[in-house]
Amino acid sequence: MTRYLITVGVILLLFIGTFGTFNYFVDPLLLYQQQGSSNATLNRIDQFDNMRFSKPYHVLELKPDAIIIGSSRSGTIIPKHAQWLGLKGYNFSLPGMTLNEINRSVRHAHANHRLNKLMIGIDYQAVVSPLPTSRSGFEPDRLVSSATGFRSATYLGQYLTDLQASLLSLDIASESLAALSPPGPRVRKYFSNGIWRSITNQLTGRGGYIFSAKNTARTREVTPFEADTNLAIYEDLLRFCYSNNIDTRLFLTPTHVFVVDLWFGLASEALWRDTHRRLLAINQQLASEYNRTAFIIRGFGNEAQVTDEPIYLARHIERAWFDDGVHYRAKMANGLMKGVWDTHSDFGQNLSSDNIDQYLDSIDALRVNFMRDNQEVIAQLQAKIDAQ
Numbered sequence: 001m002t003r004y005l006i007t008v009g010v011i012l013l014l015f016i017g018t019f020g021t022f023n024y025f026v027d028p029l030l031l032y033q034q035q036g037s038s039n040a041t042l043n044r045i046d047q048f049d050n051m052r053f054s055k056p057y058h059v060l061e062l063k064p065d066a067i068i069i070g071s072s073r074s075g076t077i078i079p080k081h082a083q084w085l086g087l088k089g090y091n092f093s094l095p096g097m098t099l100n101e102i103n104r105s106v107r108h109a110h111a112n113h114r115l116n117k118l119m120i121g122i123d124y125q126a127v128v129s130p131l132p133t134s135r136s137g138f139e140p141d142r143l144v145s146s147a148t149g150f151r152s153a154t155y156l157g158q159y160l161t162d163l164q165a166s167l168l169s170l171d172i173a174s175e176s177l178a179a180l181s182p183p184g185p186r187v188r189k190y191f192s193n194g195i196w197r198s199i200t201n202q203l204t205g206r207g208g209y210i211f212s213a214k215n216t217a218r219t220r221e222v223t224p225f226e227a228d229t230n231l232a233i234y235e236d237l238l239r240f241c242y243s244n245n246i247d248t249r250l251f252l253t254p255t256h257v258f259v260v261d262l263w264f265g266l267a268s269e270a271l272w273r274d275t276h277r278r279l280l281a282i283n284q285q286l287a288s289e290y291n292r293t294a295f296i297i298r299g300f301g302n303e304a305q306v307t308d309e310p311i312y313l314a315r316h317i318e319r320a321w322f323d324d325g326v327h328y329r330a331k332m333a334n335g336l337m338k339g340v341w342d343t344h345s346d347f348g349q350n351l352s353s354d355n356i357d358q359y360l361d362s363i364d365a366l367r368v369n370f371m372r373d374n375q376e377v378i379a380q381l382q383a384k385i386d387a388q
Contacts, residue, residue, distance in 0.1 A: 020167040028175040029054040031166050034061045034192070042190045044179035051094050052137035053162070055194065056108060063113040064090035068194075069105060070121025071097045073253045073326060076197055076333040077119075081341045087116055091194030099126055099230045100133040103237040108143035110244060111150070118241060118248040119340055122234075124255075127275055128267060129219050130229040197330070198323060205314030206381060208324025213262055213385045225267045227275040235282050242290040249340050250283075251348070252276070254300040256325035257308050257367040258378070273360055280353045298340050300348040302362035306332070308370045311377055 027033050028045050031054060047054065059067075066087040068079050072095045079089030092105055102120065109115060134140070141158035149155055166172055190196045198204065203211050219225075241248040263272060280297060287294035301307055306321050317323065321332040328336070339348035351359055371378060 016168065019173065023167045023172050023176050026176040026179050028172065028179040029166065031057050034058050037192055039189075039191050042192055043186070044183065045175050046186065046188065047190050047196070048095060048188060049137065050175075052135065052139075053142075053165075055092060055094065056105070056142050057162075058194070059090065059092060059109050060112055062088065062090055064088045064092075064109065065113055065115055066090070066117035067092045067106075067109055067115065068119045068121070069093055069097070069102055070253065071095065071123050071126060072196075073123060073328060074119075074121035076195055076328050076330070077121075077337050078195055078333065079119075079193055081337055083341050084117055089117075089193065093121070093194070094135070096135050097126070098132065098134055099233045099237070101135070101138055103233050103240070104140060104143045104145075106237060107145045107240060110240075110246065111144045111147050115244075115246045118246050119337075120237075120248065120250045121253045122250055122279065123253045124263065124272065124275065125216065125219065127230045127234070127279070128225040128227050128271060129223070130226055131223045198327070201314040201317055204317045204323045205312050205320075206377075207314060208327075209256075209258065209311055209381055210384045212324045212326050213259070213381070216259070216262060217266065217385070220266050225271060227271065227278065231275075231278055231282065234279065235286070238283060238286050238295065241295070242286050242292060249296045249298065251298040251336060251340050252279070252301065252351070253326075254303070254307050256311070256322050257363065257370045258311065258381075259325045260301070260363060260367050261371055269364075273357075276360055277353065277356055280351055280356050284353055294352070296340070297351045298348045299351045299359050300336065300339060302349075302359055302366060303347065304366060307363070308366040311374070311381070 024032060029047070029050050030037050030042060033041075034057075064079075064087075066079060066084050066089045068074055068077050068089075069092045071093060075091060075093035075095070077091060077093075079091050092109060094101065094105075097105075099122075106115070106118065106120075139158055139162075141154045142162065144150055144152070144155055185200075187198060187200050187202055188196050189199045238248070260272075283297060284294050309321055311325075312320050317329070320329055323329055335347050339345045349355075349359065
């Protein structure tokens with residue numbers, strides 16, 4: 001009986017060892033072989049649902065000292081600029097990234113390797129939606145707030161849990177097999193610098209506007225809109241950046257004015273205006289407290305012929321700045337990077353408490369004119385948005 005149990009144990013250990021070794025060398029999430037890996041290796045599987053697992057570990061391995069962070073709107077921006085020369089850039093954005101997740105992730109990246117440059121995309125939707133505070137797949141114990149956190153029991157426990165999941169789980173085995181199989185149709189392409197882009201016309205153009213508008217409308221079903229909860233997190237995030245002397249620049253992620261009009265229907269124009277004013281006021285208050293020049297906050301929402309562009313059909317999407325009213329095509333993503341970091345740029349404007357009302361007025365004027373001049377298209381879109 002003892003010999004039988006030993007034999008079974010040896011066979012079981014051999015199986016587990018082989019199973020784990022297979023997943024380690026295939027490494028579909030590039031948790032162990034991110035350094036020096038190619039974009040092709042990253043694109044063996046669709047990484048979209050795995051980013052909250054993989055990106056914190058990619059940051060640990062790559063040790064970037066300049067990052068872009070935000071939701072999927074920021075996820076298309078290449079972390080490269082003349083002011084970033086000599087720095088290792090990485091886009092740490094995540095789909096639907098909340099302010100709580102941004103705050104935790106910035107601290108994690110800085111604890112791993114001191115950040116020199118930081119670019120944060122602030123979504124209005126993320127500020128006024130108090131729930132959820134994080135998305136599926138986010139594990140707070142996977143992130144640390146200081147260098148000593150890497151030695152904490154909670155972090156080590158999470159690391160062991162993730163080690164098991166990345167080597168011995170059936171889910172990772174399925175991903176490993178998919179990575180070795182001929183690739184099927186893809187809707188996104190992923191890059192080792194952290195960005196990802198849509199590579200099909202699926203959910204772009206008018207169909208994309210309908211899809212994103214329905215998703216936006218569903219946020220109202222979760223909890224009433226209010227900005228206090230996330231503005232407190234925003235203040236905590238900026239305080240961390242000021243106290244650690246991180247060269248930080250923020251931008252208010254622009255949307256098409258059709259989406260602005262949608263938000264006026266979901267919440268109120270008063271909430272929209274008050275939230276933007278408070279974003280600027282908090283930044284200036286902290287700058288005074290730390291005796292520093294206020295962080296640049298750049299706005300692009302009043303760019304004529306950009307945020308009020310025609311809502312194109314998908315077959316004409318190459319003309320557009322937006323894929324779907326909220327997500328950016330390459331020319332928009334490139335323009336945002338230059339607008340935030342160029343010394344002199346005609347794209348966008350620096351915002352302060354002194355000019356924020358004028359900025360919001362100009363967005364509203366674009367909205368009013370667009371809604372008046374495109375009533376037929378808007379009626380068609382609204383009918384499909386309202387349809388169940």
